[in-house]
Each structure stands twice: as structure tokens, then as C-alpha cells.
Amino acid sequence: EIVLTQSPGTLSLSPGERATLSCRASQSVSSNFLAWYQQKPGQAPRLLIYAASIRATGIPDRFSGSGSGTDFTLTISRLEPEDFAVYYCQQYGSSPLYTFGQGTKLDIK
Amino acid sequence: QVQLQESGPGLVKPSGTLSLTCAVSGGSISSDIWWSWVRQPPGKGLEWIGEIHHRGSSNYNPSLKSRVTISIDKSKNEFSLELKSVTAADTAVYYCVRHGFFSLEDWGQGTLVTASS
Numbered sequence: 001e002i003v004l005t006q007s008p009g010t011l012s013l014s015p016g017e018r019a020t021l022s023c024r025a026s027q028s029v030s031s032n033f034l035a036w037y038q039q040k041p042g043q044a045p046r047l048l049i050y051a052a053s054i055r056a057t058g059i060p061d062r063f064s065g066s067g068s069g070t071d072f073t074l075t076i077s078r079l080e081p082e083d084f085a086v087y088y089c090q091q092y093g094s095s096p097l098y099t100f101g102q103g104t105k106l107d108i109k
Numbered sequence: 110q111v112q113l114q115e116s117g118p119g120l121v122k123p124s125g126t127l128s129l130t131c132a133v134s135g136g137s138i139s140s141d142i143w144w145s146w147v148r149q150p151p152g153k154g155l156e157w158i159g160e161i162h163h164r165g166s167s168n169y170n171p172s173l174k175s176r177v178t179i180s181i182d183k184s185k186n187e188f189s190l191e192l193k194s195v196t197a198a199d200t201a202v203y204y205c206v207r208h209g210f211f212s213l214e215d216w217g218q219g220t221l222v223t224a225s226s
Contacts, residue, residue, distance in 0.1 A: 035212035037155075044204055044216035045155065051210060088155060092211040096170040098145070098157035 002027050002094040004101035006087075012109040019076040021104045023089035028069045033092040036065055036074045039103075040085045048087075049074065076106075084108050111136035113205045113217035121199075121224050127192040131205030131217060138186045139163045143208040146179060146190045148201040149219075156201075160208070161188055195224045 003026040013019055023034070031052040037045040047056040049065035052072060062077040076083055089101040117129035131144070138144065146158040159169035161179045169177050173192070181188040192199060200223050207215040 033211045037213075044219050045213070046216070047209060047212055047214050050212040050214075054210075056209070056212075056214065090155075090212065096157055096172070097160065097168055098147075098213070100155040100157070102154050 001096065002029060002091055002099060004089050004091055004099060006089060006101035006104045008104060009102075010105045010107055012107045013079055014109045015079050015081055017079050019074075019079055019083070019106060021074040021076075021087050021106070023067075023072040023074070023101050025070045025072075025091060027094070029072075029091045030093065031068050034065075034067070034072050035090045035092075037088045037090065038083075038085045039088065045088060079106075081108075111207050111215050113207060113215060115203060115205050115217045115220040117220065117222070119221060119223060121195050121222060122226055123196055123224055125195055125224075127190070127195050127199060127203075127222055127224070129190045129203055129205075129220065129222070130187050131189070132185075132187045133207070134186070136207075138181060138188060139183050144181070144188050145206045145208060145213060147204045147206055147213065147216075148199075149204070150198075150201045158190065158192075158203075197224050199224045 005024045007022045034052040036049040039045040053065045086103045112134045114132045121127045143160045145160040161167040176193045178191045202219040204219045205217045206213045
């Protein structure tokens with residue numbers, strides 16, 4: 001099983017700042033198989049990025065994804081108030097087919 | 110846009126069977142797409158349960174495989190989850206999901222199922 005480790009566990013930033021969230025895999029993951037989600041309290045997760053760097057439909061361009069192999073990054077260029085949430089990375093391909101990181105909570109400083 | 114809606118009992122007795130249905134609207138469950146169930150215990154992270162394709166193929170998380178069945182009803186445009194022998198550890202919000210490109214694209218709002226006597 002591929003284990004995804006996200007860091008930091010909590011990130012405290014102010015609106016307008018840049019956020020950099022990390023997802024590290026225990027084994028190499030194809031870039032096609034890495035996705036990022038945003039989850040706000042009481043809501044279902046929302047797909048932000050798939051194939052490591054492709055924004056899902058309707059996702060603002062302040063969200064970007066990058067990385068390959070075992071190290072992937074989600075960057076939010078300028079934080080808006082609505083961006084404060086929990087973010088999960090997810091990989092496809094190793095049994096179980098889909099696994100998630102433990103999440104990074106993005107807090108307002 | 111495809112919409113998904115979970116339904117089923119919110120309370121299941123320990124050792125009983127959890128049964129949920131996901132109604133799909135705005136799209137056909139017979140399209141060439143996989144459909145999944147994902148759960149999230151209160152205050153915790155996400156766990157993929159399993160997936161199904163309308164052609165009848167399914168895949169499950171090995172940690173749950175012995176207790177899980179996912180089925181599809183094309184006539185009703187819905188798919189279902191059965192989880193047997195539930196314990197308190199199965200208490201979670203259960204989401205049904207439509208797949209995208211090796212990702213989970215469209216999610217239902219989720220339904221909380223509590224395993225308790």
C-alpha cells in the first residue's frame with residue numbers, strides 16, 4: 001500500500017499570502033494518478049486538481065499543482081477567505097486503488 | 110452536471126448490516142464511468158470503500174472486502190452499498206462519488222451512519 005504523508009498538519013496564514021502544501025508518497029506515483037481535494041466543514045470534498053497539475057472544472061487559477069515521483073505540491077498563490085479549509089491528496093493505482101493523505105488544515109492566522 | 114444523493118438508515122445496530130443507496134441524476138449510470146463509495150469517520154480522514162462499473166466489474170478496499178458489496182441498478186439509475194457485521198468503527202459519513210480521470214470528481218452531500226445499540 002502506498003502511504004501519502006501530508007505536511008504540515010496545520011498551516012496558519014493570512015488572506016493574500018501564498019500557501020504551499022506538500023504530499024509525499026512512500027513509493028513513486030504516476031503523475032497521472034495524483035489528485036487534490038478541498039473540504040470545508042460539513043461539506044463533501046471538492047476535486048481541485050487531477051493528474052497532479054490539471055485544474056478541475058471551475059477551479060480558480062490561484063490553485064496550482066506540481067510534482068512527480070514521490071513529491072507533490074499544491075500551491076494557492078494568493079489566499080482568499082474561502083480557501084481556509086482542509087486539503088487532501090489522493091493517489092490511484094496501488095491496492096487499495098484509492099488512498100488519501102491525512103490532510104492539511106489551512107487556518108486563518 | 111451530475112448530482113448524487115445518498116439515502117438510507119442513519120442508525121445501524123452493531124453486528125447488523127449498513128445499507129445505502131445513491132441516486133444519480135443529470136447523467137446515466139450506464140456511461141463508461143466508475144462509481145465509488147468513500148467514508149469519513151467524524152473528525153477523521155477519507156477512506157475509499159470500493160467502486161463499481163455498470164458492466165458489472167467491482168473493486169474493493171482489501172481492509173473491508175470481506176464485508177462489503179457494491180451493486181448497481183441501471184433501471185433505477187442508482188448504485189448501492191452493503192456493509193455487514195458493522196461495529197462502532199464503521200460510524201462515519203458515507204459519500205457516493207462519480208469518478209473522473211483517476212480521481213473522484215462529483216460527490217454526494219454525504220450521509221451520517223451511526224453504529225450503535
